[in-house]
Amino acid sequence: METIRHNEETLRTALISNHKDVIELYEKFNPRVKRLLEAFRPDGTLFKPIELYSKSDWILSHPEPKQDFYAFYSSPQRKAPIPGKNIIYIQTIGSFGDSETTIETYIHWLKEYSEAFFYGVMVKFLDPVSVSQIGCVFR
Numbered sequence: 001m002e003t004i005r006h007n008e009e010t011l012r013t014a015l016i017s018n019h020k021d022v023i024e025l026y027e028k029f030n031p032r033v034k035r036l037l038e039a040f041r042p043d044g045t046l047f048k049p050i051e052l053y054s055k056s057d058w059i060l061s062h063p064e065p066k067q068d069f070y071a072f073y074s075s076p077q078r079k080a081p082i083p084g085k086n087i088i089y090i091q092t093i094g095s096f097g098d099s100e101t102t103i104e105t106y107i108h109w110l111k112e113y114s115e116a117f118f119y120g121v122m123v124k125f126l127d128p129v130s131v132s133q134i135g136c137v138f139r
Helices: 008-016 020-027 031-037 069-074 100-117
Strands: 002-004 050-052 087-093 122-129
Touching: 008 020, 008 069, 087 100, 100 122
Parallel strands: 087 122
Antiparallel strands: 002 050
């Protein structure tokens, strides 16, 4: 197993960026607000080390250029919900385990995660379908 740990300065740059306007705005915050924002402290809970379990993990298989928050936020490719297009529909295909509790737990987690990741978007589940209903010959 490999572990990726970013140092405090790398995390600070990713969140605050090197963009002059963002740095000036950050410097105007009072110490209490700065402490709240500084999730990149070594004792912080937001950015934990990333554990990679195999060479096929996403981060190793799909290298991406570094991007700070300012670059992400100002990117023309960044998508934001718009009226009429603010719902993600998810439909399960096939079984997800042996117990109904396992399925409900997983679906609840997926809904919460998706709504947090795609902030401002609602997640709705369609009725599940079997693999045979969609004509899929492999998974």
